Amino acid sequence: MDMEQKFTSKTWPESPEKTTLEGKNKFLGFWLFLGGETVLFASLFATYLALKDRVPDNSHALAQDMFELPLVFIMTMLLLTSSLTSVYAMYHMKNYNFKKMQTWLLITVGLGLAFLGFEIYEFNHYVHAFDHTFTSSAFGSGFYTLVGFHGAHVVIGLGWFILLLIRNSRRGLNLYNAPKFFVASLYWHFIDVVWVFIFTVVYLMGMVG
Amino acid sequence: MSTVVQKKGFFPVLWDYLTTVDHKKIAILYLISGGFFFLVGGLEAMVIRIQLAVPDSNFVSAGLYNEILTMHGTTMIFLAAMPLLFAFMNAVVPLQIGARDVAFPFLNSLGFWLFFFGGIFLNLSWFLGGAPDAGWTSYASLSLASEGHGIDFYVLGLQISGAGTLIAGINFLVTIINMRAPGMTYMRMPLFTWSTFVASALILFAFPPLTVGLFLMLFDRMFGANFFDHTMGGNTIIWEHLFWIFGHPEVYILILPAFGIFSEIFATFSRKRLFGYSAMVFATVLIGFLGFMVWVHHMFTVGLGPTANAIFAVATMAIAVPTGVKIFNWMLTMWGGSIKFTTPMLYAVAFIPSFVAGGVTGVMLAVAAADYQYHDTYFVVAHFHYVIIGGVVLGLLAGTHFYWPKMFGTMLNETLGKVTFWLFLIGFHLTFFIQHFLGLMGMPRRIWKYLPNQGLEVGNAISTVGAFFMAAGVLVLIYNIIITQVRNERVGNDPWGDGRTLEWAIASPPPFYNFKQLPLVRGLDPYWIEKMEGNDRMTPAEPIGDIHMPNNSFIPFVMSLGLFIAAFGAMYQVDWRASDGAEYGWAIPVLVIGMLITIGSMAVRSLKDDHGYHVHKEDLEKDDEEGGRL
Ligand code: HEM
Numbered sequence: 001m002d003m004e005q006k007f008t009s010k011t012w013p014e015s016p017e018k019t020t021l022e023g024k025n026k027f028l029g030f031w032l033f034l035g036g037e038t039v040l041f042a043s044l045f046a047t048y049l050a051l052k053d054r055v056p057d058n059s060h061a062l063a064q065d066m067f068e069l070p071l072v073f074i075m076t077m078l079l080l081t082s083s084l085t086s087v088y089a090m091y092h093m094k095n096y097n098f099k100k101m102q103t104w105l106l107i108t109v110g111l112g113l114a115f116l117g118f119e120i121y122e123f124n125h126y127v128h129a130f131d132h133t134f135t136s137s138a139f140g141s142g143f144y145t146l147v148g149f150h151g152a153h154v155v156i157g158l159g160w161f162i163l164l165l166i167r168n169s170r171r172g173l174n175l176y177n178a179p180k181f182f183v184a185s186l187y188w189h190f191i192d193v194v195w196v197f198i199f200t201v202v203y204l205m206g207m208v209g
Numbered sequence: 210m211s212t213v214v215q216k217k218g219f220f221p222v223l224w225d226y227l228t229t230v231d232h233k234k235i236a237i238l239y240l241i242s243g244g245f246f247f248l249v250g251g252l253e254a255m256v257i258r259i260q261l262a263v264p265d266s267n268f269v270s271a272g273l274y275n276e277i278l279t280m281h282g283t284t285m286i287f288l289a290a291m292p293l294l295f296a297f298m299n300a301v302v303p304l305q306i307g308a309r310d311v312a313f314p315f316l317n318s319l320g321f322w323l324f325f326f327g328g329i330f331l332n333l334s335w336f337l338g339g340a341p342d343a344g345w346t347s348y349a350s351l352s353l354a355s356e357g358h359g360i361d362f363y364v365l366g367l368q369i370s371g372a373g374t375l376i377a378g379i380n381f382l383v384t385i386i387n388m389r390a391p392g393m394t395y396m397r398m399p400l401f402t403w404s405t406f407v408a409s410a411l412i413l414f415a416f417p418p419l420t421v422g423l424f425l426m427l428f429d430r431m432f433g434a435n436f437f438d439h440t441m442g443g444n445t446i447i448w449e450h451l452f453w454i455f456g457h458p459e460v461y462i463l464i465l466p467a468f469g470i471f472s473e474i475f476a477t478f479s480r481k482r483l484f485g486y487s488a489m490v491f492a493t494v495l496i497g498f499l500g501f502m503v504w505v506h507h508m509f510t511v512g513l514g515p516t517a518n519a520i521f522a523v524a525t526m527a528i529a530v531p532t533g534v535k536i537f538n539w540m541l542t543m544w545g546g547s548i549k550f551t552t553p554m555l556y557a558v559a560f561i562p563s564f565v566a567g568g569v570t571g572v573m574l575a576v577a578a579a580d581y582q583y584h585d586t587y588f589v590v591a592h593f594h595y596v597i598i599g600g601v602v603l604g605l606l607a608g609t610h611f612y613w614p615k616m617f618g619t620m621l622n623e624t625l626g627k628v629t630f631w632l633f634l635i636g637f638h639l640t641f642f643i644q645h646f647l648g649l650m651g652m653p654r655r656i657w658k659y660l661p662n663q664g665l666e667v668g669n670a671i672s673t674v675g676a677f678f679m680a681a682g683v684l685v686l687i688y689n690i691i692i693t694q695v696r697n698e699r700v701g702n703d704p705w706g707d708g709r710t711l712e713w714a715i716a717s718p719p720p721f722y723n724f725k726q727l728p729l730v731r732g733l734d735p736y737w738i739e740k741m742e743g744n745d746r747m748t749p750a751e752p753i754g755d756i757h758m759p760n761n762s763f764i765p766f767v768m769s770l771g772l773f774i775a776a777f778g779a780m781y782q783v784d785w786r787a788s789d790g791a792e793y794g795w796a797i798p799v800l801v802i803g804m805l806i807t808i809g810s811m812a813v814r815s816l817k818d819d820h821g822y823h824v825h826k827e828d829l830e831k832d833d834e835e836g837g838r839l
């Protein structure tokens with residue numbers, strides 16, 4: 001099959017991400033990879049919970065002292081919305097509407113960047129207002145590792161979207177790049193789901209003590 | 210069609226292997242490097258046994274002994290046993306399911322090179338200030354106190370090679386799910402394919418906890434974090450949990466493929482369909498599930514309390530049930546069969562009592578209260594060597610003899626094979642049987658020396674003699690391999706004469722595209738079915754057509770090399786910071802350059818389209834007329 005073959009919205013298959021064998025493999029392999037990532041984050045969550053509020057002495061700030069709802073609520077909304085916009089992008093991908101897919105992906109990237117900005121502000125705030133650093137206590141190590149791993153995933157997800165957008169900016173959709181866009185958006189959803197857990201386990205449960 | 214031309218000469222062949230994405234060549238790479246690390250680990254084992262041969266010995270110093278012991282375990286598990294199993298999985302599984310390649314040929318190559326560079330990195334510790342010395346389990350309370358860079362080599366080396374293993378696991382899962390030939394339903398898959406499938410699923414879910422554990426250790430040792438430092442609120446038990454949540458599934462990652470190899474061998478040389486096929490499949494899957502629910506049996510003495518210990522003790526004992534099912538099925542496969550005692554079959558037959566002995570001591574150890582007595586003694590050493598050597602290593606040696614003709618097109622000498630077998634089997638039992646009793650008499654494991662007149666002399670002396678027998682067996686095997694390859698007598702499709710599964714229906718070694726036409730699978734043991742109906746080849750499921758093949762690539766090598774370089778930077782930036790920037794100024798730049806190489810090659814891979822190429826129908830037909838040169 002010619003991978004560069006041009007389509008029209010009529011001839012474009014229903015599930016372009018799974019039409020070729022390569023696409024099918026990529027789709028399944030990526031789901032499995034996300035299964036492994038789930039275990040990875042589960043291990044990080046378990047570590048965080050074991051070390052939550054574990055500090056060398058009581059001069060150190062605890063979860064209850066630091067976390068504030070408004071900030072993390074905004075971050076949650078940003079990321080949830082970006083998940084929705086990436087769904088729109090995939091909707092247009094399936095309808096062979098490249099322009100609209102690009103637009104929605106750009107919006108997704110914008111929201112992701114905004115989230116990242118807030119996260120950098122947040123970390124900076126904890127370091128300066130509370131002396132809560134990566135090395136100050138086991139609590140600090142656990143917190144920055146869990147939330148930082150998530151943040152690193154956001155960075156990778158954004159880099160991935162941007163790279164795909166640049167590479168394909170002028171050639172439109174085909175059966176070679178459709179699976180790539182699709183798995184990138186799967187990754188983005190996964191990041192969003194992890195954040196929902198962070199929001200609950202780290203922040204909400206942290207604020208109640 | 211330059212790709213169809215055979216490459217000759219040293220450098221073209223070298224380049225071919227550095228860039229190959231062909232599962233059969235990657236299998237050979239795994240076999241060679243896994244074999245190399247097996248010899249290194251074996252040498253370390255010999256030093257251990259020589260040191261312990263007599264009481265109060267000073268053959269090696271205490272510190273060096275700890276390093277050798279640690280490197281022996283780590284090398285054997287991560288760099289020898291697993292890669293050797295991957296060698297056979299790569300060589301055989303795509304053929305057994307009737308596929309032209311794995312699902313992700315590029316990632317297959319990447320997985321290999323990550324493992325390779327991780328292993329080299331770990332072993333370079335010998336030349337760069339000392340090897341890790343906190344045991345293969347590297348418990349945090351020990352390893353955080355270890356000076357020098359030994360533990361850093363362990364952490365970074367395993368992190369790199371672990372990434373390769375995870376990739377290989379995903380690759381096999383997708384290959385087996387998506388790439389089966391027409392008619393190859395799940396319940397027609399050969400047992401080796403099934404066990405590869407389950408082992409790959411275990412890899413997928415067991416390696417991430419190790420990855421996290423290694424990251425935490427890396428952050429603690431290299432970036433000032435406090436996960437395991439209790440004075441800062443940390444908790445050293447976290448490492449033990451993460452390690453064993455990985456570690457117990459890991460032992461099943463090793464044994465299940467070995468079970469698979471034995472299942473193939475039992476059926477082949479009993480010339481009988483495997484007894485209780487569906488029970489075998491079910492038992493394999495069940496072992497896979499249960500494997501995740503027993504890790505605390507390694508931590509009975511930590512003090513998690515009687516409730517936790519009791520639950521995990523019962524769960525552990527439960528694994529003996531599906532394992533027993535398999536043992537009985539193998540024996541009933543032989544029952545009434547017309548058995549041929551080839552070298553692989555000898556290994557298979559010897560495996561049963563050896564492995565059962567290890568299983569019995571396993572159930573003894575699973576009795577939590579009794580484990581307080583056994584734990585950290587030579588009894589445990591005897592247990593895991595009975596299951597790992599009596600199971601995994603016998604499986605690997607059996608597989609080497611059994612699949613050698615399929616991988617290389619030559620047949621290992623049977624007489625020498627049997628000499629290896631007897632030397633190795635006798636040596637194995639001589640070495641480890643007595644260790645049960647040494648353990649019960651109170652000899653602690655990982656001990657550097659023992660004093661005279663404590664009743665430990667005879668047992669240890671016998672054990673060392675046994676080790677020399679095993680070494681002799683391995684030397685005979687190496688000799689066998691060399692003369693076989695020098696004589697280079699080519700064999701046909703089915704050199705054992707009793708092949709049952711698809712890999713025996715095509716040439717040895719197979720052409721690079723494996724199947725000219727995908728075979729039609731009509732039942733379990735498809736090739737056997739065809740032979741019983743008087744056919745000498747598989748019924749094709751498609752007309753001859755163009756075959757799509759992936760391009761070779763140098764990127765996996767470069768990507769892995771980048772991480773290898775970056776690891777040095779990550780390690781020595783600790784000294785750079787310790788010296789307040791006075792020394793090791795190159796550390797951070799090296800870290801950055803290494804990461805840039807890796808990320809850059811990922812970007813190249815992502816930006817450059819790679820559509821592969823086609824082997825044309827005409828070339829295939831012409832090749833048929835010329836007698837199958839391709
Ligand atoms: C019937 C099945 C099995 C049972 C009930 C069992 C049980 C156990 C128990 C309770 C221990 C901990 C002993 C202690 O440290 O005090 C142990 C250790 C060990 N087992 Fe098994 N086991 C079984 C099969 C296997 C298999 C199939 C393998 C590998 C192929 C294996 C490899 C190991 C290893 C490597 C250790 C030692 C780990 C270390 O501390 O370094 N076991 N086993």
Ligand SMILES: [Cu+2]
Nearest residue numbers: 457504506507
């Ligand atoms: Cu275990």
